[in-house]
Amino acid sequence: MNKKTLKTLATGAAITLATVGASNVSANTQYGIQLNRVTGEWQTVNNATGEIVKSVPNETYSSYEEAEASLMTSTVETPVATETPATETTAVEAPKTAAEVQSEVDAQQTVVDATATEASQAQAEVDTANQEVSNAQSAVDTATQAVKDAESNATKATPENIAANQADQTANLADQEANATETDEVNAEITAQTQAVADAQTAVDTAQAEKDQADSAVASKAADVKAAQDALSGTGLAEAQATLDQATKDVKTAQDNVTTATTAVDTAKKADADRQTKIDAATTDLAVKTDAVDTAKAKLTTAQDTVKTTTDAVTKATDAVKSATDALANVxxxxxxxxxxxxxxxxxxxxxxxxxxxxxxxxxxxxxxxxxxxxxxxxxxxxxxxxxxxxxxxxxxxxxxxxxxxxxxxxxxxxxxxxxxxxxxxxxxxxxxxxxxxxxxxxxxxxxxxxxxxxxxxxxxxxxxxxxxxxxxxxxxxxxxxxxxxxxxxxxxxxxxxxxxxxxxxxxxxxxxxxxxxxxxxxxxDPATLQAALTQAQAALTAAQTASDEAKAKLTQASSDYATALEAKTKAEKTLADATATPIQTQVAENNLRLATIALQNAETRKADAQKAVDNFSANLAEKKAALATAKAELATAQATATAKAEALKTAQANLASQQATLDSLNKERDALLAEKDRLVEEAKALAEELNGYLNAPAILADAKATLVEKQTALTEAQAKAETAQAKLETVTAKLNEENAKLAELQAEYATVKDLEDKAKDNIIATLPDGTVVAVPKTAPTADAKLAIDIDAIKQALDKGQDVKVVDGKVVVTNPQAGVAVTQTATGEKVTYSRVERAKTLPNTGEQTSLLALAGVAVLSGLGLAAARRRRG
The missing domain is CATH 3.40.33 (Pathogenesis-related Protein p14a)
Incomplete structure (x- = not known):
């Protein structure tokens, strides 16, 4: 049993202090002796204040009596009156009710909820800060790589590499010129070949139309022969009339085709005019872009020469400074x-x-x-x-x-x-x-x-x-x-x-x-002369370096301008090529009109022949025979013409295929030249960029390093912010844990107080002189009938680790408690405690009536005692 004195206990209702026992209780003294089983020490305790006056290890004494005899005499020099006071004078705190504790629980729950919200916000801040750190680290990595690239570029920015770049630019210029010359030649060939293809197509169209007309003429003449024969035989008038009707319709159709072809010619002329306008605009734009390229090229060449001149000047000035420096060093x-x-x-x-x-x-x-x-x-x-x-x-x-x-x-x-x-x-x-x-x-x-x-x-x-x-x-x-x-x-x-x-x-x-x-x-x-020479040489070097830097800057700009102008010219060439590639429509439309007109003439001829065939039915026999002979002769002529036209069509078609193949080949060659031009433009831009990197390597490296420092600073700030957010989260989390612990304590206290209030309905709650809280049933015997219990005997038994029960009003000592060993020595009993074994042993819940069962202390939970301790403390 824990004998630590509890000053007060909140019970919620007015609880009467009951006296348990009789004369033995009155034997209280100012000081008491107890064995603290938590620390394993014998302790002298001031009963009035609860203060621990003295502590010694438990092995010092073999029994309670020995400890009491020694500690009391060493602690108390003068006897203390043992009379039982008539009235309890110890100040007791006002007890709490369950409702009051519940109010505290609710208030603490509000604090816990607010703290939990704060913890959630802190976690969100940590997540945001960590993301910022991640982003900042990525930026630092990128900036670090940029510095490495700039350092690598700086190591390559040698005079040899710059000279190689200039040589590549010169070669690029030569390739551009060769490409432009060859492109012009191919464009001229394409223009001529496009006209040749158009002419060949016209020839094919004409040959096809003439063949169709010849085939139609053959059919018509064959119909005339048949009609003449029918006229001789006196049959076929209806068929001849039908042919005439069809011929009349064909004339109408041919007339409509002529009208349509005429409109198409006007449309084609407008389209060709628009085409020419686009070609003229593209040609003008190309000329402007070409002039810009020529100007940019001239500036680039001049800038290259200037850079070479200024670089040579820097070299000479550097040599002069070195010579002057060496001369001054030998002064x-x-x-x-x-x-x-x-x-x-x-x-x-x-x-x-x-x-x-x-x-x-x-x-x-x-x-x-x-x-x-x-x-x-x-x-x-x-x-x-x-x-x-x-x-x-x-x-x-x-x-x-x-x-x-x-x-x-x-x-x-x-x-x-x-x-x-x-x-x-x-x-x-x-x-x-x-x-x-x-x-x-x-x-x-x-x-x-x-x-x-x-x-x-x-x-x-x-x-x-x-x-x-x-x-x-x-x-x-x-x-x-x-x-x-x-x-x-x-x-x-x-x-x-x-x-x-x-x-x-x-x-x-x-x-x-x-x-x-x-x-x-x-x-x-002479030092003064040489110093003056050095100063002059240094000034000359500064001027030469300035001029060189300016020349390099102009060269960088000229390279970029040239690449830009070249790219613009290439786009203009493509635009002109696209405009030129659009076929001329007027020639085709006019040819179609010509063919439609011929078709109309043929239709009218067929109509006239059909009319003759109809009229022939009313002619005399001689005329009919003459008409038949003429029809046969015309059929033979038409058949010969059709054969010739078929051969002409094959020839025209073969020529068209040949001309188209040549045009296709030229177009492929031009496409290859344009692709090569694009490559040369990209090469020129890359060379300009490379030159800029060489000539501005120190500035690029400085910028990269400055950016790296900036990003590293941002990373440091982000990390600091993240650390601050993490610290805040940990603080809030600790606070949340603390508030939850307080809430748990209040909830436990509420359970204890509520339980005590419930028990107080049928029991009287009392505190023994040693601080033990007991509950005595209200139906317990009156004072005259109360059992006389020897408290000192119980105390000694408990200190020895023995269990105590009351049988017929007498205290009976049973086996030692778990984890407590009692041995006999020459001076008496020695009690040894094992907190581990005690912790492993479950409490005795049998039917024996122990002192705690007698006093009603079993109604108190450990949390209730903890709450009482908290209020006392």
Missing amino acids: DTVTIADLTQFKADKESGDSDFMTDSGADVIQTSTVSIGKNSKTVIVDIDNLTNEQKISASQLYVQGLAQIRQGLNGLTSTAVTQAAIDLAQLRANQYEARGTNPLTDGHIGAGVENLIRLGSKPTIQTEEDLKRAVYDALLGTSFADAPSNWGHLRANLNFANNIGIAVANINGNYWLVVAFTNEGTPITNPN
Whole structure:
């Protein structure tokens, strides 16, 4: 039994607290000892507040008594009065009715329904967001492929491929011209052949009509012969009259045919006029389209030439920039630091100050030696004149800045005379063969001598120039040991400078000579000049590139315009071909009129002959015989004519078939040419598109990358939106679960309260001092007759896991509860609990009267207890 104290229980009706038991109940104390079977701990509980004061593992004590003795003494230091209070003073919450709980259930159901609707909306938002993510991913995939295609196109946008494209365009132009020429020729042949077919058809129609007429004449003459014979024999007048009647009808029919044929001629003339109008319009349109093609072709050719020219210009400008860049990279550049402090110290005459500020100048000045000098090997014993000039130019570049900063002088140059003077002095010092430090200068001393060291230290032109630079700085700013004499020489001696190297007994000295003689040698590697040349070359490259870009853009447009014009011309050619292919109707109609007229004449002749045959019946015998002879002669002539006309028809038909076959062949050839023209147009458009892709490859790639970034951003936003929607869905779902749980609790509480209300009709609900809720039948014995139940005994038995029943008013302890083992120890009984086994065992539902059955607690459901706990908490 769970002994956790329940403070209150809602019952819905006024429930009287009933006292169960007598004197044993009054033995309550402030603290109680219980074994919590959920946690497996012995707990000291404040009976008044329900607070757990102390907890120890269940293995600590072997029995309830042992636990009580230990925990009570360790928890309660002073005795607590055990008198039973006369009145219950514990505050009890107002109980709820079933109707109130039902109202809460209905309200909570409304919350659940609203939350479920919100969850459905959240799910719809998730579905929409996921679809947007899918769409955005598809867009990213497409954009990614576009970038790959653009990158692939960019790798193909080489000068070679562009040149190949131009060659293909040129070939396409040539093919177009050949196709146009051949098409014109075939069209001319078709025009002539169409007329030949028309003529052949007319000949066939005429031959057919003449044959029909000849056959009709034969029949008519045969009828005349028979009529003449009948006239001689005196019979056949009725038949002759019938023939005359038929001939009269045939004349009428032939006259109607002539009228119809005449109308057809007028209609045919109008149709042919419309045909010609269409042909003229198509011819004019084709001429315009042809001019447009010729213009577009000329522009394309010009654009191609311009692109080639501008591309060559870019190449040359690029080479010029590279040359200028390389030249500038090989420039020797000396930058002397600010001389303000050194100049002030020099003017003050303080050598120490000059030494200090001079050291600063040396430290902060810089030199950059051209990269080619690193690989040029020099023989310091045999310097070339070019090497002397180059080293002298480096010295002069720095010295000019020093003179400008200290004296304001600007005229300092390298001359061949100065170099020759330096070499002369070097030769003289070598010939003297003594140390200049001890023996001084030769003669007037118009040079500076600076110790270079041993030969191995100067192997390349760079080594030589750095030594010259160091000599310049040393003689100018570190010359205190020489009482600044070298500085005075640098500043005050002649304008022109030249250097040489003297080998004095294995020690090398730099000889810097000063003179006003000679013509200044222009420095080909002057940094300012080369920088200006580079700037100019870069400007020229920019201009050339701009012109090239413009030319390529024009070429791209010209290619597109040409393809468009070509396509328009092709459509115009097809339109003209269709108009021309329409047969001429006037010639046929006129021929039909001519044939109808001939048929009318023949019908009239047959009518006249039939009339003669009728009239012949009234003639004399001689006339009848003469008429018969004439009829026979005319029959023979008609038969011969019919035979000739039949042969003429066969000949005309054969000729028509031949002419039609030729026309069909020409039409097939023209169709093939038109198909080829379509292919050439598509090829021209593809070449124009390919050229555009080559010439605008960087822009196309940039656009593709920008689009990819845009689509990736959209995908990221869509994913974030989807995550937000998913989070919202999870939150709403969790809220829905929580609200459903609350609803379930309220529904359970309602069931419990409703059950208690139903039970309260026949029972009294009471709470035992340990918090146990019991229901006592209202028909239970009065206070005098109530059974005295030892609550402590029941409590101890339950704590040991034993079942309890009441027999004849006495407490009887039966077997331990499932999952509870009771063993005897030296100090008493030890109770061991197994929550697993207890959970597996069904409650005892037999007929024994347990304490719970006695007290009526069985009417309480677990949900009701849970509801009571919730209200207490």
